[in-house]
Amino acid sequence: MSTPLALPRPACLTVAVASGKGGTGKTLVATSLALAASRGGTPAALIDCDADAPNDALFLAPASSDTAPVEVMLPVIDASSCVLCGACRDVCAYGALRILGGQVMVFPELCHGCGACVGVCAPHSIAEQSRRVGDVEWGRISPGLTGPAGLDVVTGRLDIGEVKTPAVIRAARARGTVLARAVTILDAPPGVACAAVAAIRDADVLVLVTEPTPFGLHDLELAVGLGREMGLPMGVVLNRDGTGGADIAAYCVREAIPVIARIPFDRRIAEVYAEGRLVIDEHPDGAAWFGELWRSVLALAAEDGAR
Numbered sequence: 001m002s003t004p005l006a007l008p009r010p011a012c013l014t015v016a017v018a019s020g021k022g023g024t025g026k027t028l029v030a031t032s033l034a035l036a037a038s039r040g041g042t043p044a045a046l047i048d049c050d051a052d053a054p055n056d057a058l059f060l061a062p063a064s065s066d067t068a069p070v071e072v073m074l075p076v077i078d079a080s081s082c083v084l085c086g087a088c089r090d091v092c093a094y095g096a097l098r099i100l101g102g103q104v105m106v107f108p109e110l111c112h113g114c115g116a117c118v119g120v121c122a123p124h125s126i127a128e129q130s131r132r133v134g135d136v137e138w139g140r141i142s143p144g145l146t147g148p149a150g151l152d153v154v155t156g157r158l159d160i161g162e163v164k165t166p167a168v169i170r171a172a173r174a175r176g177t178v179l180a181r182a183v184t185i186l187d188a189p190p191g192v193a194c195a196a197v198a199a200i201r202d203a204d205v206l207v208l209v210t211e212p213t214p215f216g217l218h219d220l221e222l223a224v225g226l227g228r229e230m231g232l233p234m235g236v237v238l239n240r241d242g243t244g245g246a247d248i249a250a251y252c253v254r255e256a257i258p259v260i261a262r263i264p265f266d267r268r269i270a271e272v273y274a275e276g277r278l279v280i281d282e283h284p285d286g287a288a289w290f291g292e293l294w295r296s297v298l299a300l301a302a303e304d305g306a307r
Contacts, residue, residue, distance in 0.1 A: 008258050010139050011185070013115055013182070013204050013205070013298075014183075014188040014202065014203045015028075015033070015186065015205045015206075015297055016200035016203035016206050016207065017030040017183050017186065017188060018188035018196060018199070018200055018207070019186060019190045020192065020210065020216075020223065023141055023190075023211075024209045024240035024283050025209050025240070025247060026188070027056060027187055028263075028269075028279055029207065029290075031046065031059050031060060031278060032289075033185055033207070033290055034144040035251045035281075035290070036290040037294055038141075038149050038150065039149075040149075043181045043183070043186040044149065044151050044152070044181050044182065044183040045148075045151070045176060045184050046060070046153050046154070046184075047173060047176045047184060047186050047187065048155045049173070049187065049195075050187055050189040051158040051163060051168040051172070052189060052195075056154050057139075057154065059143075060277055061141075062140060062191055063141070063142050063234075065139030066138055067135050067138075068125045068136050069134075069135050070134040070146050070156075070168045072131055072167050072228065073129070073131075073132040073165060074106065074111055074113065074128065074129060074130075075097070075111065075126050075127070075128055076126065076127050077103075077104045077117075078126070081124070082103075082104055082123065083123055084103075084104065085122065086099060087121060088126060089124065091116045092111075094110045094112055095112065096111035097117055100178065102265075103104040108131070109163050131232075133158065133159055133168060134157050134159055134167070135147075136155065136157070136171050136172050137154070137155045138153065138179070139153055140152055140153075154175050155170050156168040156171060156172030164199035166195055169195060170198055173198075186199055192223060197230070200226075204233075204304070205231075205232070205233055205235070205300050205301050206224050206235075207236075207241055207260070208235070208236050210237070210238060210239065211238070211240045211244060212238065212240065212247070212248050213245065213246075216231075217248060220248065221299055224287065234257050234300075235260035235296060236252050236257055236258070236259050237263065238262045239263045240264070242265045242267060258296070260296035261289060261290075261296065263289060267282055269283060281285060290306065
């Protein structure tokens with residue numbers, strides 16, 4: 001294992017690591033960044049919000065873990081008392097209730113569990129029942145890997161066939177809040193849809209991981225747009241630097257977004273990652289890369305706090 005990194009200790013910080021597309025190296029960055037924070041003496045938690053395909057725990061292997069189910073509330077219609085007034089249909093912003101064939105139909109995939117339909121139903125024909133959509137698992141990494149501060153790993157996992165990814169992400173983040181660590185690293189799902197919004201909401205710093213390809217640049221632009229809409233200070237990690245045909249650095253200059261780390265295109269990185277090992281430990285430059293990245297994240301947070 002590398003020598004522990006001597007890094008500053010923030011009082012409380014939430015860092016979201018995100019990307020506009022999959023396959024950019026987001027999980028590679030999130031896992032090593034969490035270890036860099038922990039080895040600097042900061043109690044940290046890594047929350048895997050990529051609930052459709054979580055794999056942070058595969059790299060970090062918590063010694064022991066606990067699990068809790070994630071459930072959502074869905075409306076159930078009592079047809080015997082329903083008068084087909086349409087109030088539930090009209091109040092639902094997501095179109096989860098429809099009157100079809102003389103009855104109210106519920107489309108659970110569209111329901112957000114807000115309970116508005118229950119509140120407006122005059123004959124009280126709507127009740128709610130819980131439905132499992134996934135689970136949250138959490139455990140501690142051994143001090144030998146993380147340093148004395150320790151690192152908690154929380155994994156949100158969506159059940160097969162379910163679509164309520166934001167609900168699982170919110171539950172995973174709530175578990176992280178219970179752990180009350182000084183630093184929380186959020187490994188967000190790729191893209192800019194509802195799941196990504198749920199993962200990065202209220203973060204202090206947004207780290208966007210991209211690659212120098214036309215696809216990488218296009219999706220980085222989308223991710224930057226989301227970050228700006230949510231008012232988050234941002235920095236870009238350029239992975240596989242030295243390959244591809246897109247000038248990410250020029251784009252970042254135009255948009256006044258700092259490139260806070262460059263990870264080169266290196267076969268050794270691919271080999272380490274493919275074998276489920278940690279780049280921060282297994283690559284000779286890994287500790288330096290992620291130590292500097294952690295310092296840059298702290299600088300971004302401090303700069304935003306000074307505004």
